[in-house]
Amino acid sequence: MSTAGHGAAVRIEACGKTFADGTRALDPATLDIARGETLVLLGPSGCGKTTMLRIIAGLELPDAGGKVLFDGKDMTSVPIERRNVGMVFQSYALFPNMTVADNIAYGLKIRGVARDERAARVAELVALTNITGLENRRIDQLSGGQRQRVALARAVAIRPGILLLDEPLTALDAALRDRLRTELNRLLRALGITTIYVTHDQAEAMELGDRIVVMRKGAIAQIGAPREVYFVPKDRFVAEFIGAANIVEAPIENGILILPGGRLSIEGGATTANATVMIRPETIRVTNAGTEALSGVVDSVSFIGDRQRIVVSGASSKPLNVDAPNTIQAKVGDRVGLSIAADALRLLPSEP
């Protein structure tokens, strides 16, 4: 028996949502999700992620004119139970008094799958989600992480074409969240189900997503592979939402960024009176003073273990955050040189 490779392609077409009280949760959006792809909807609270997920699930109707298509078939008015979707939410919604095995098999049972096949499917999923040995426990005898594994096993037991996950790891503590994220990644790749994953956690989005949809105030700010949205953010909002970003405002003259602490070459930098430039903290190298075109003074040094965060003032109009190897010796008050490659300076559109 194989559970691999049966994902459906999803298209949402001009799907917007205005609630009865007038709240505009989602501007009309069009989005194609490939068969087997993991697409992450990422954005701050209230940006419309859950609304988009609920429209795909069939829990919410899009405004007039919007369409939801699975493998080219119009599903817009098909109820959730006939969409062949599996769902997992932040809170587990498992049956607390049933055993783990009965929870996982529940959807199979109501679909009339024979007992032997149910047992085989449960055994396979218990192994896949690393909960072997817990089959006969009741849900209320499990830890949070174990419950979330059961919820996942139950959602994929029916072999859905589409798996919808809404912040499934948010309720867990940080260490467990990290571990489950890695496991979930492996599981999604193994199953090949088309997955739409809602989160406000950018690390989760980058690890799990084939593509990330960054959302802001009901609109799509950017769609791209994790590396693309990280290295080539479209605007300041995306730059600051995905990872740490230094945003520098300074003039550019003939391809040279003019900063209080020195001058830097910038790719594609036409002359501009007030350019907005993003610099990721890990692309800045701290060197000896006097060796670089740019210099500043160390404001603070925070040892983080695998690296250190050094804040340097005087180089730019605002202090620069630098992620440096933990071997660099820098003390507060030291004058240091800063080396930044021309392609690490990312010009952003100026905003009012």
Ligand SMILES: Nc1ncnc2c1ncn2[C@@H]1O[C@H](COP(=O)(O)OP(=O)(O)OP(=O)(O)O)[C@@H](O)[C@H]1O
């Ligand atoms: N049934 C509803 N009636 C009215 N407004 C709603 C309803 N459901 C959601 N909203 C509003 O729509 C907007 C988008 O909500 P949504 O739940 O999609 O955001 P989200 O990005 O998932 O946020 P969060 O991460 O906080 O869950 C919010 O302003 C929310 O208050």
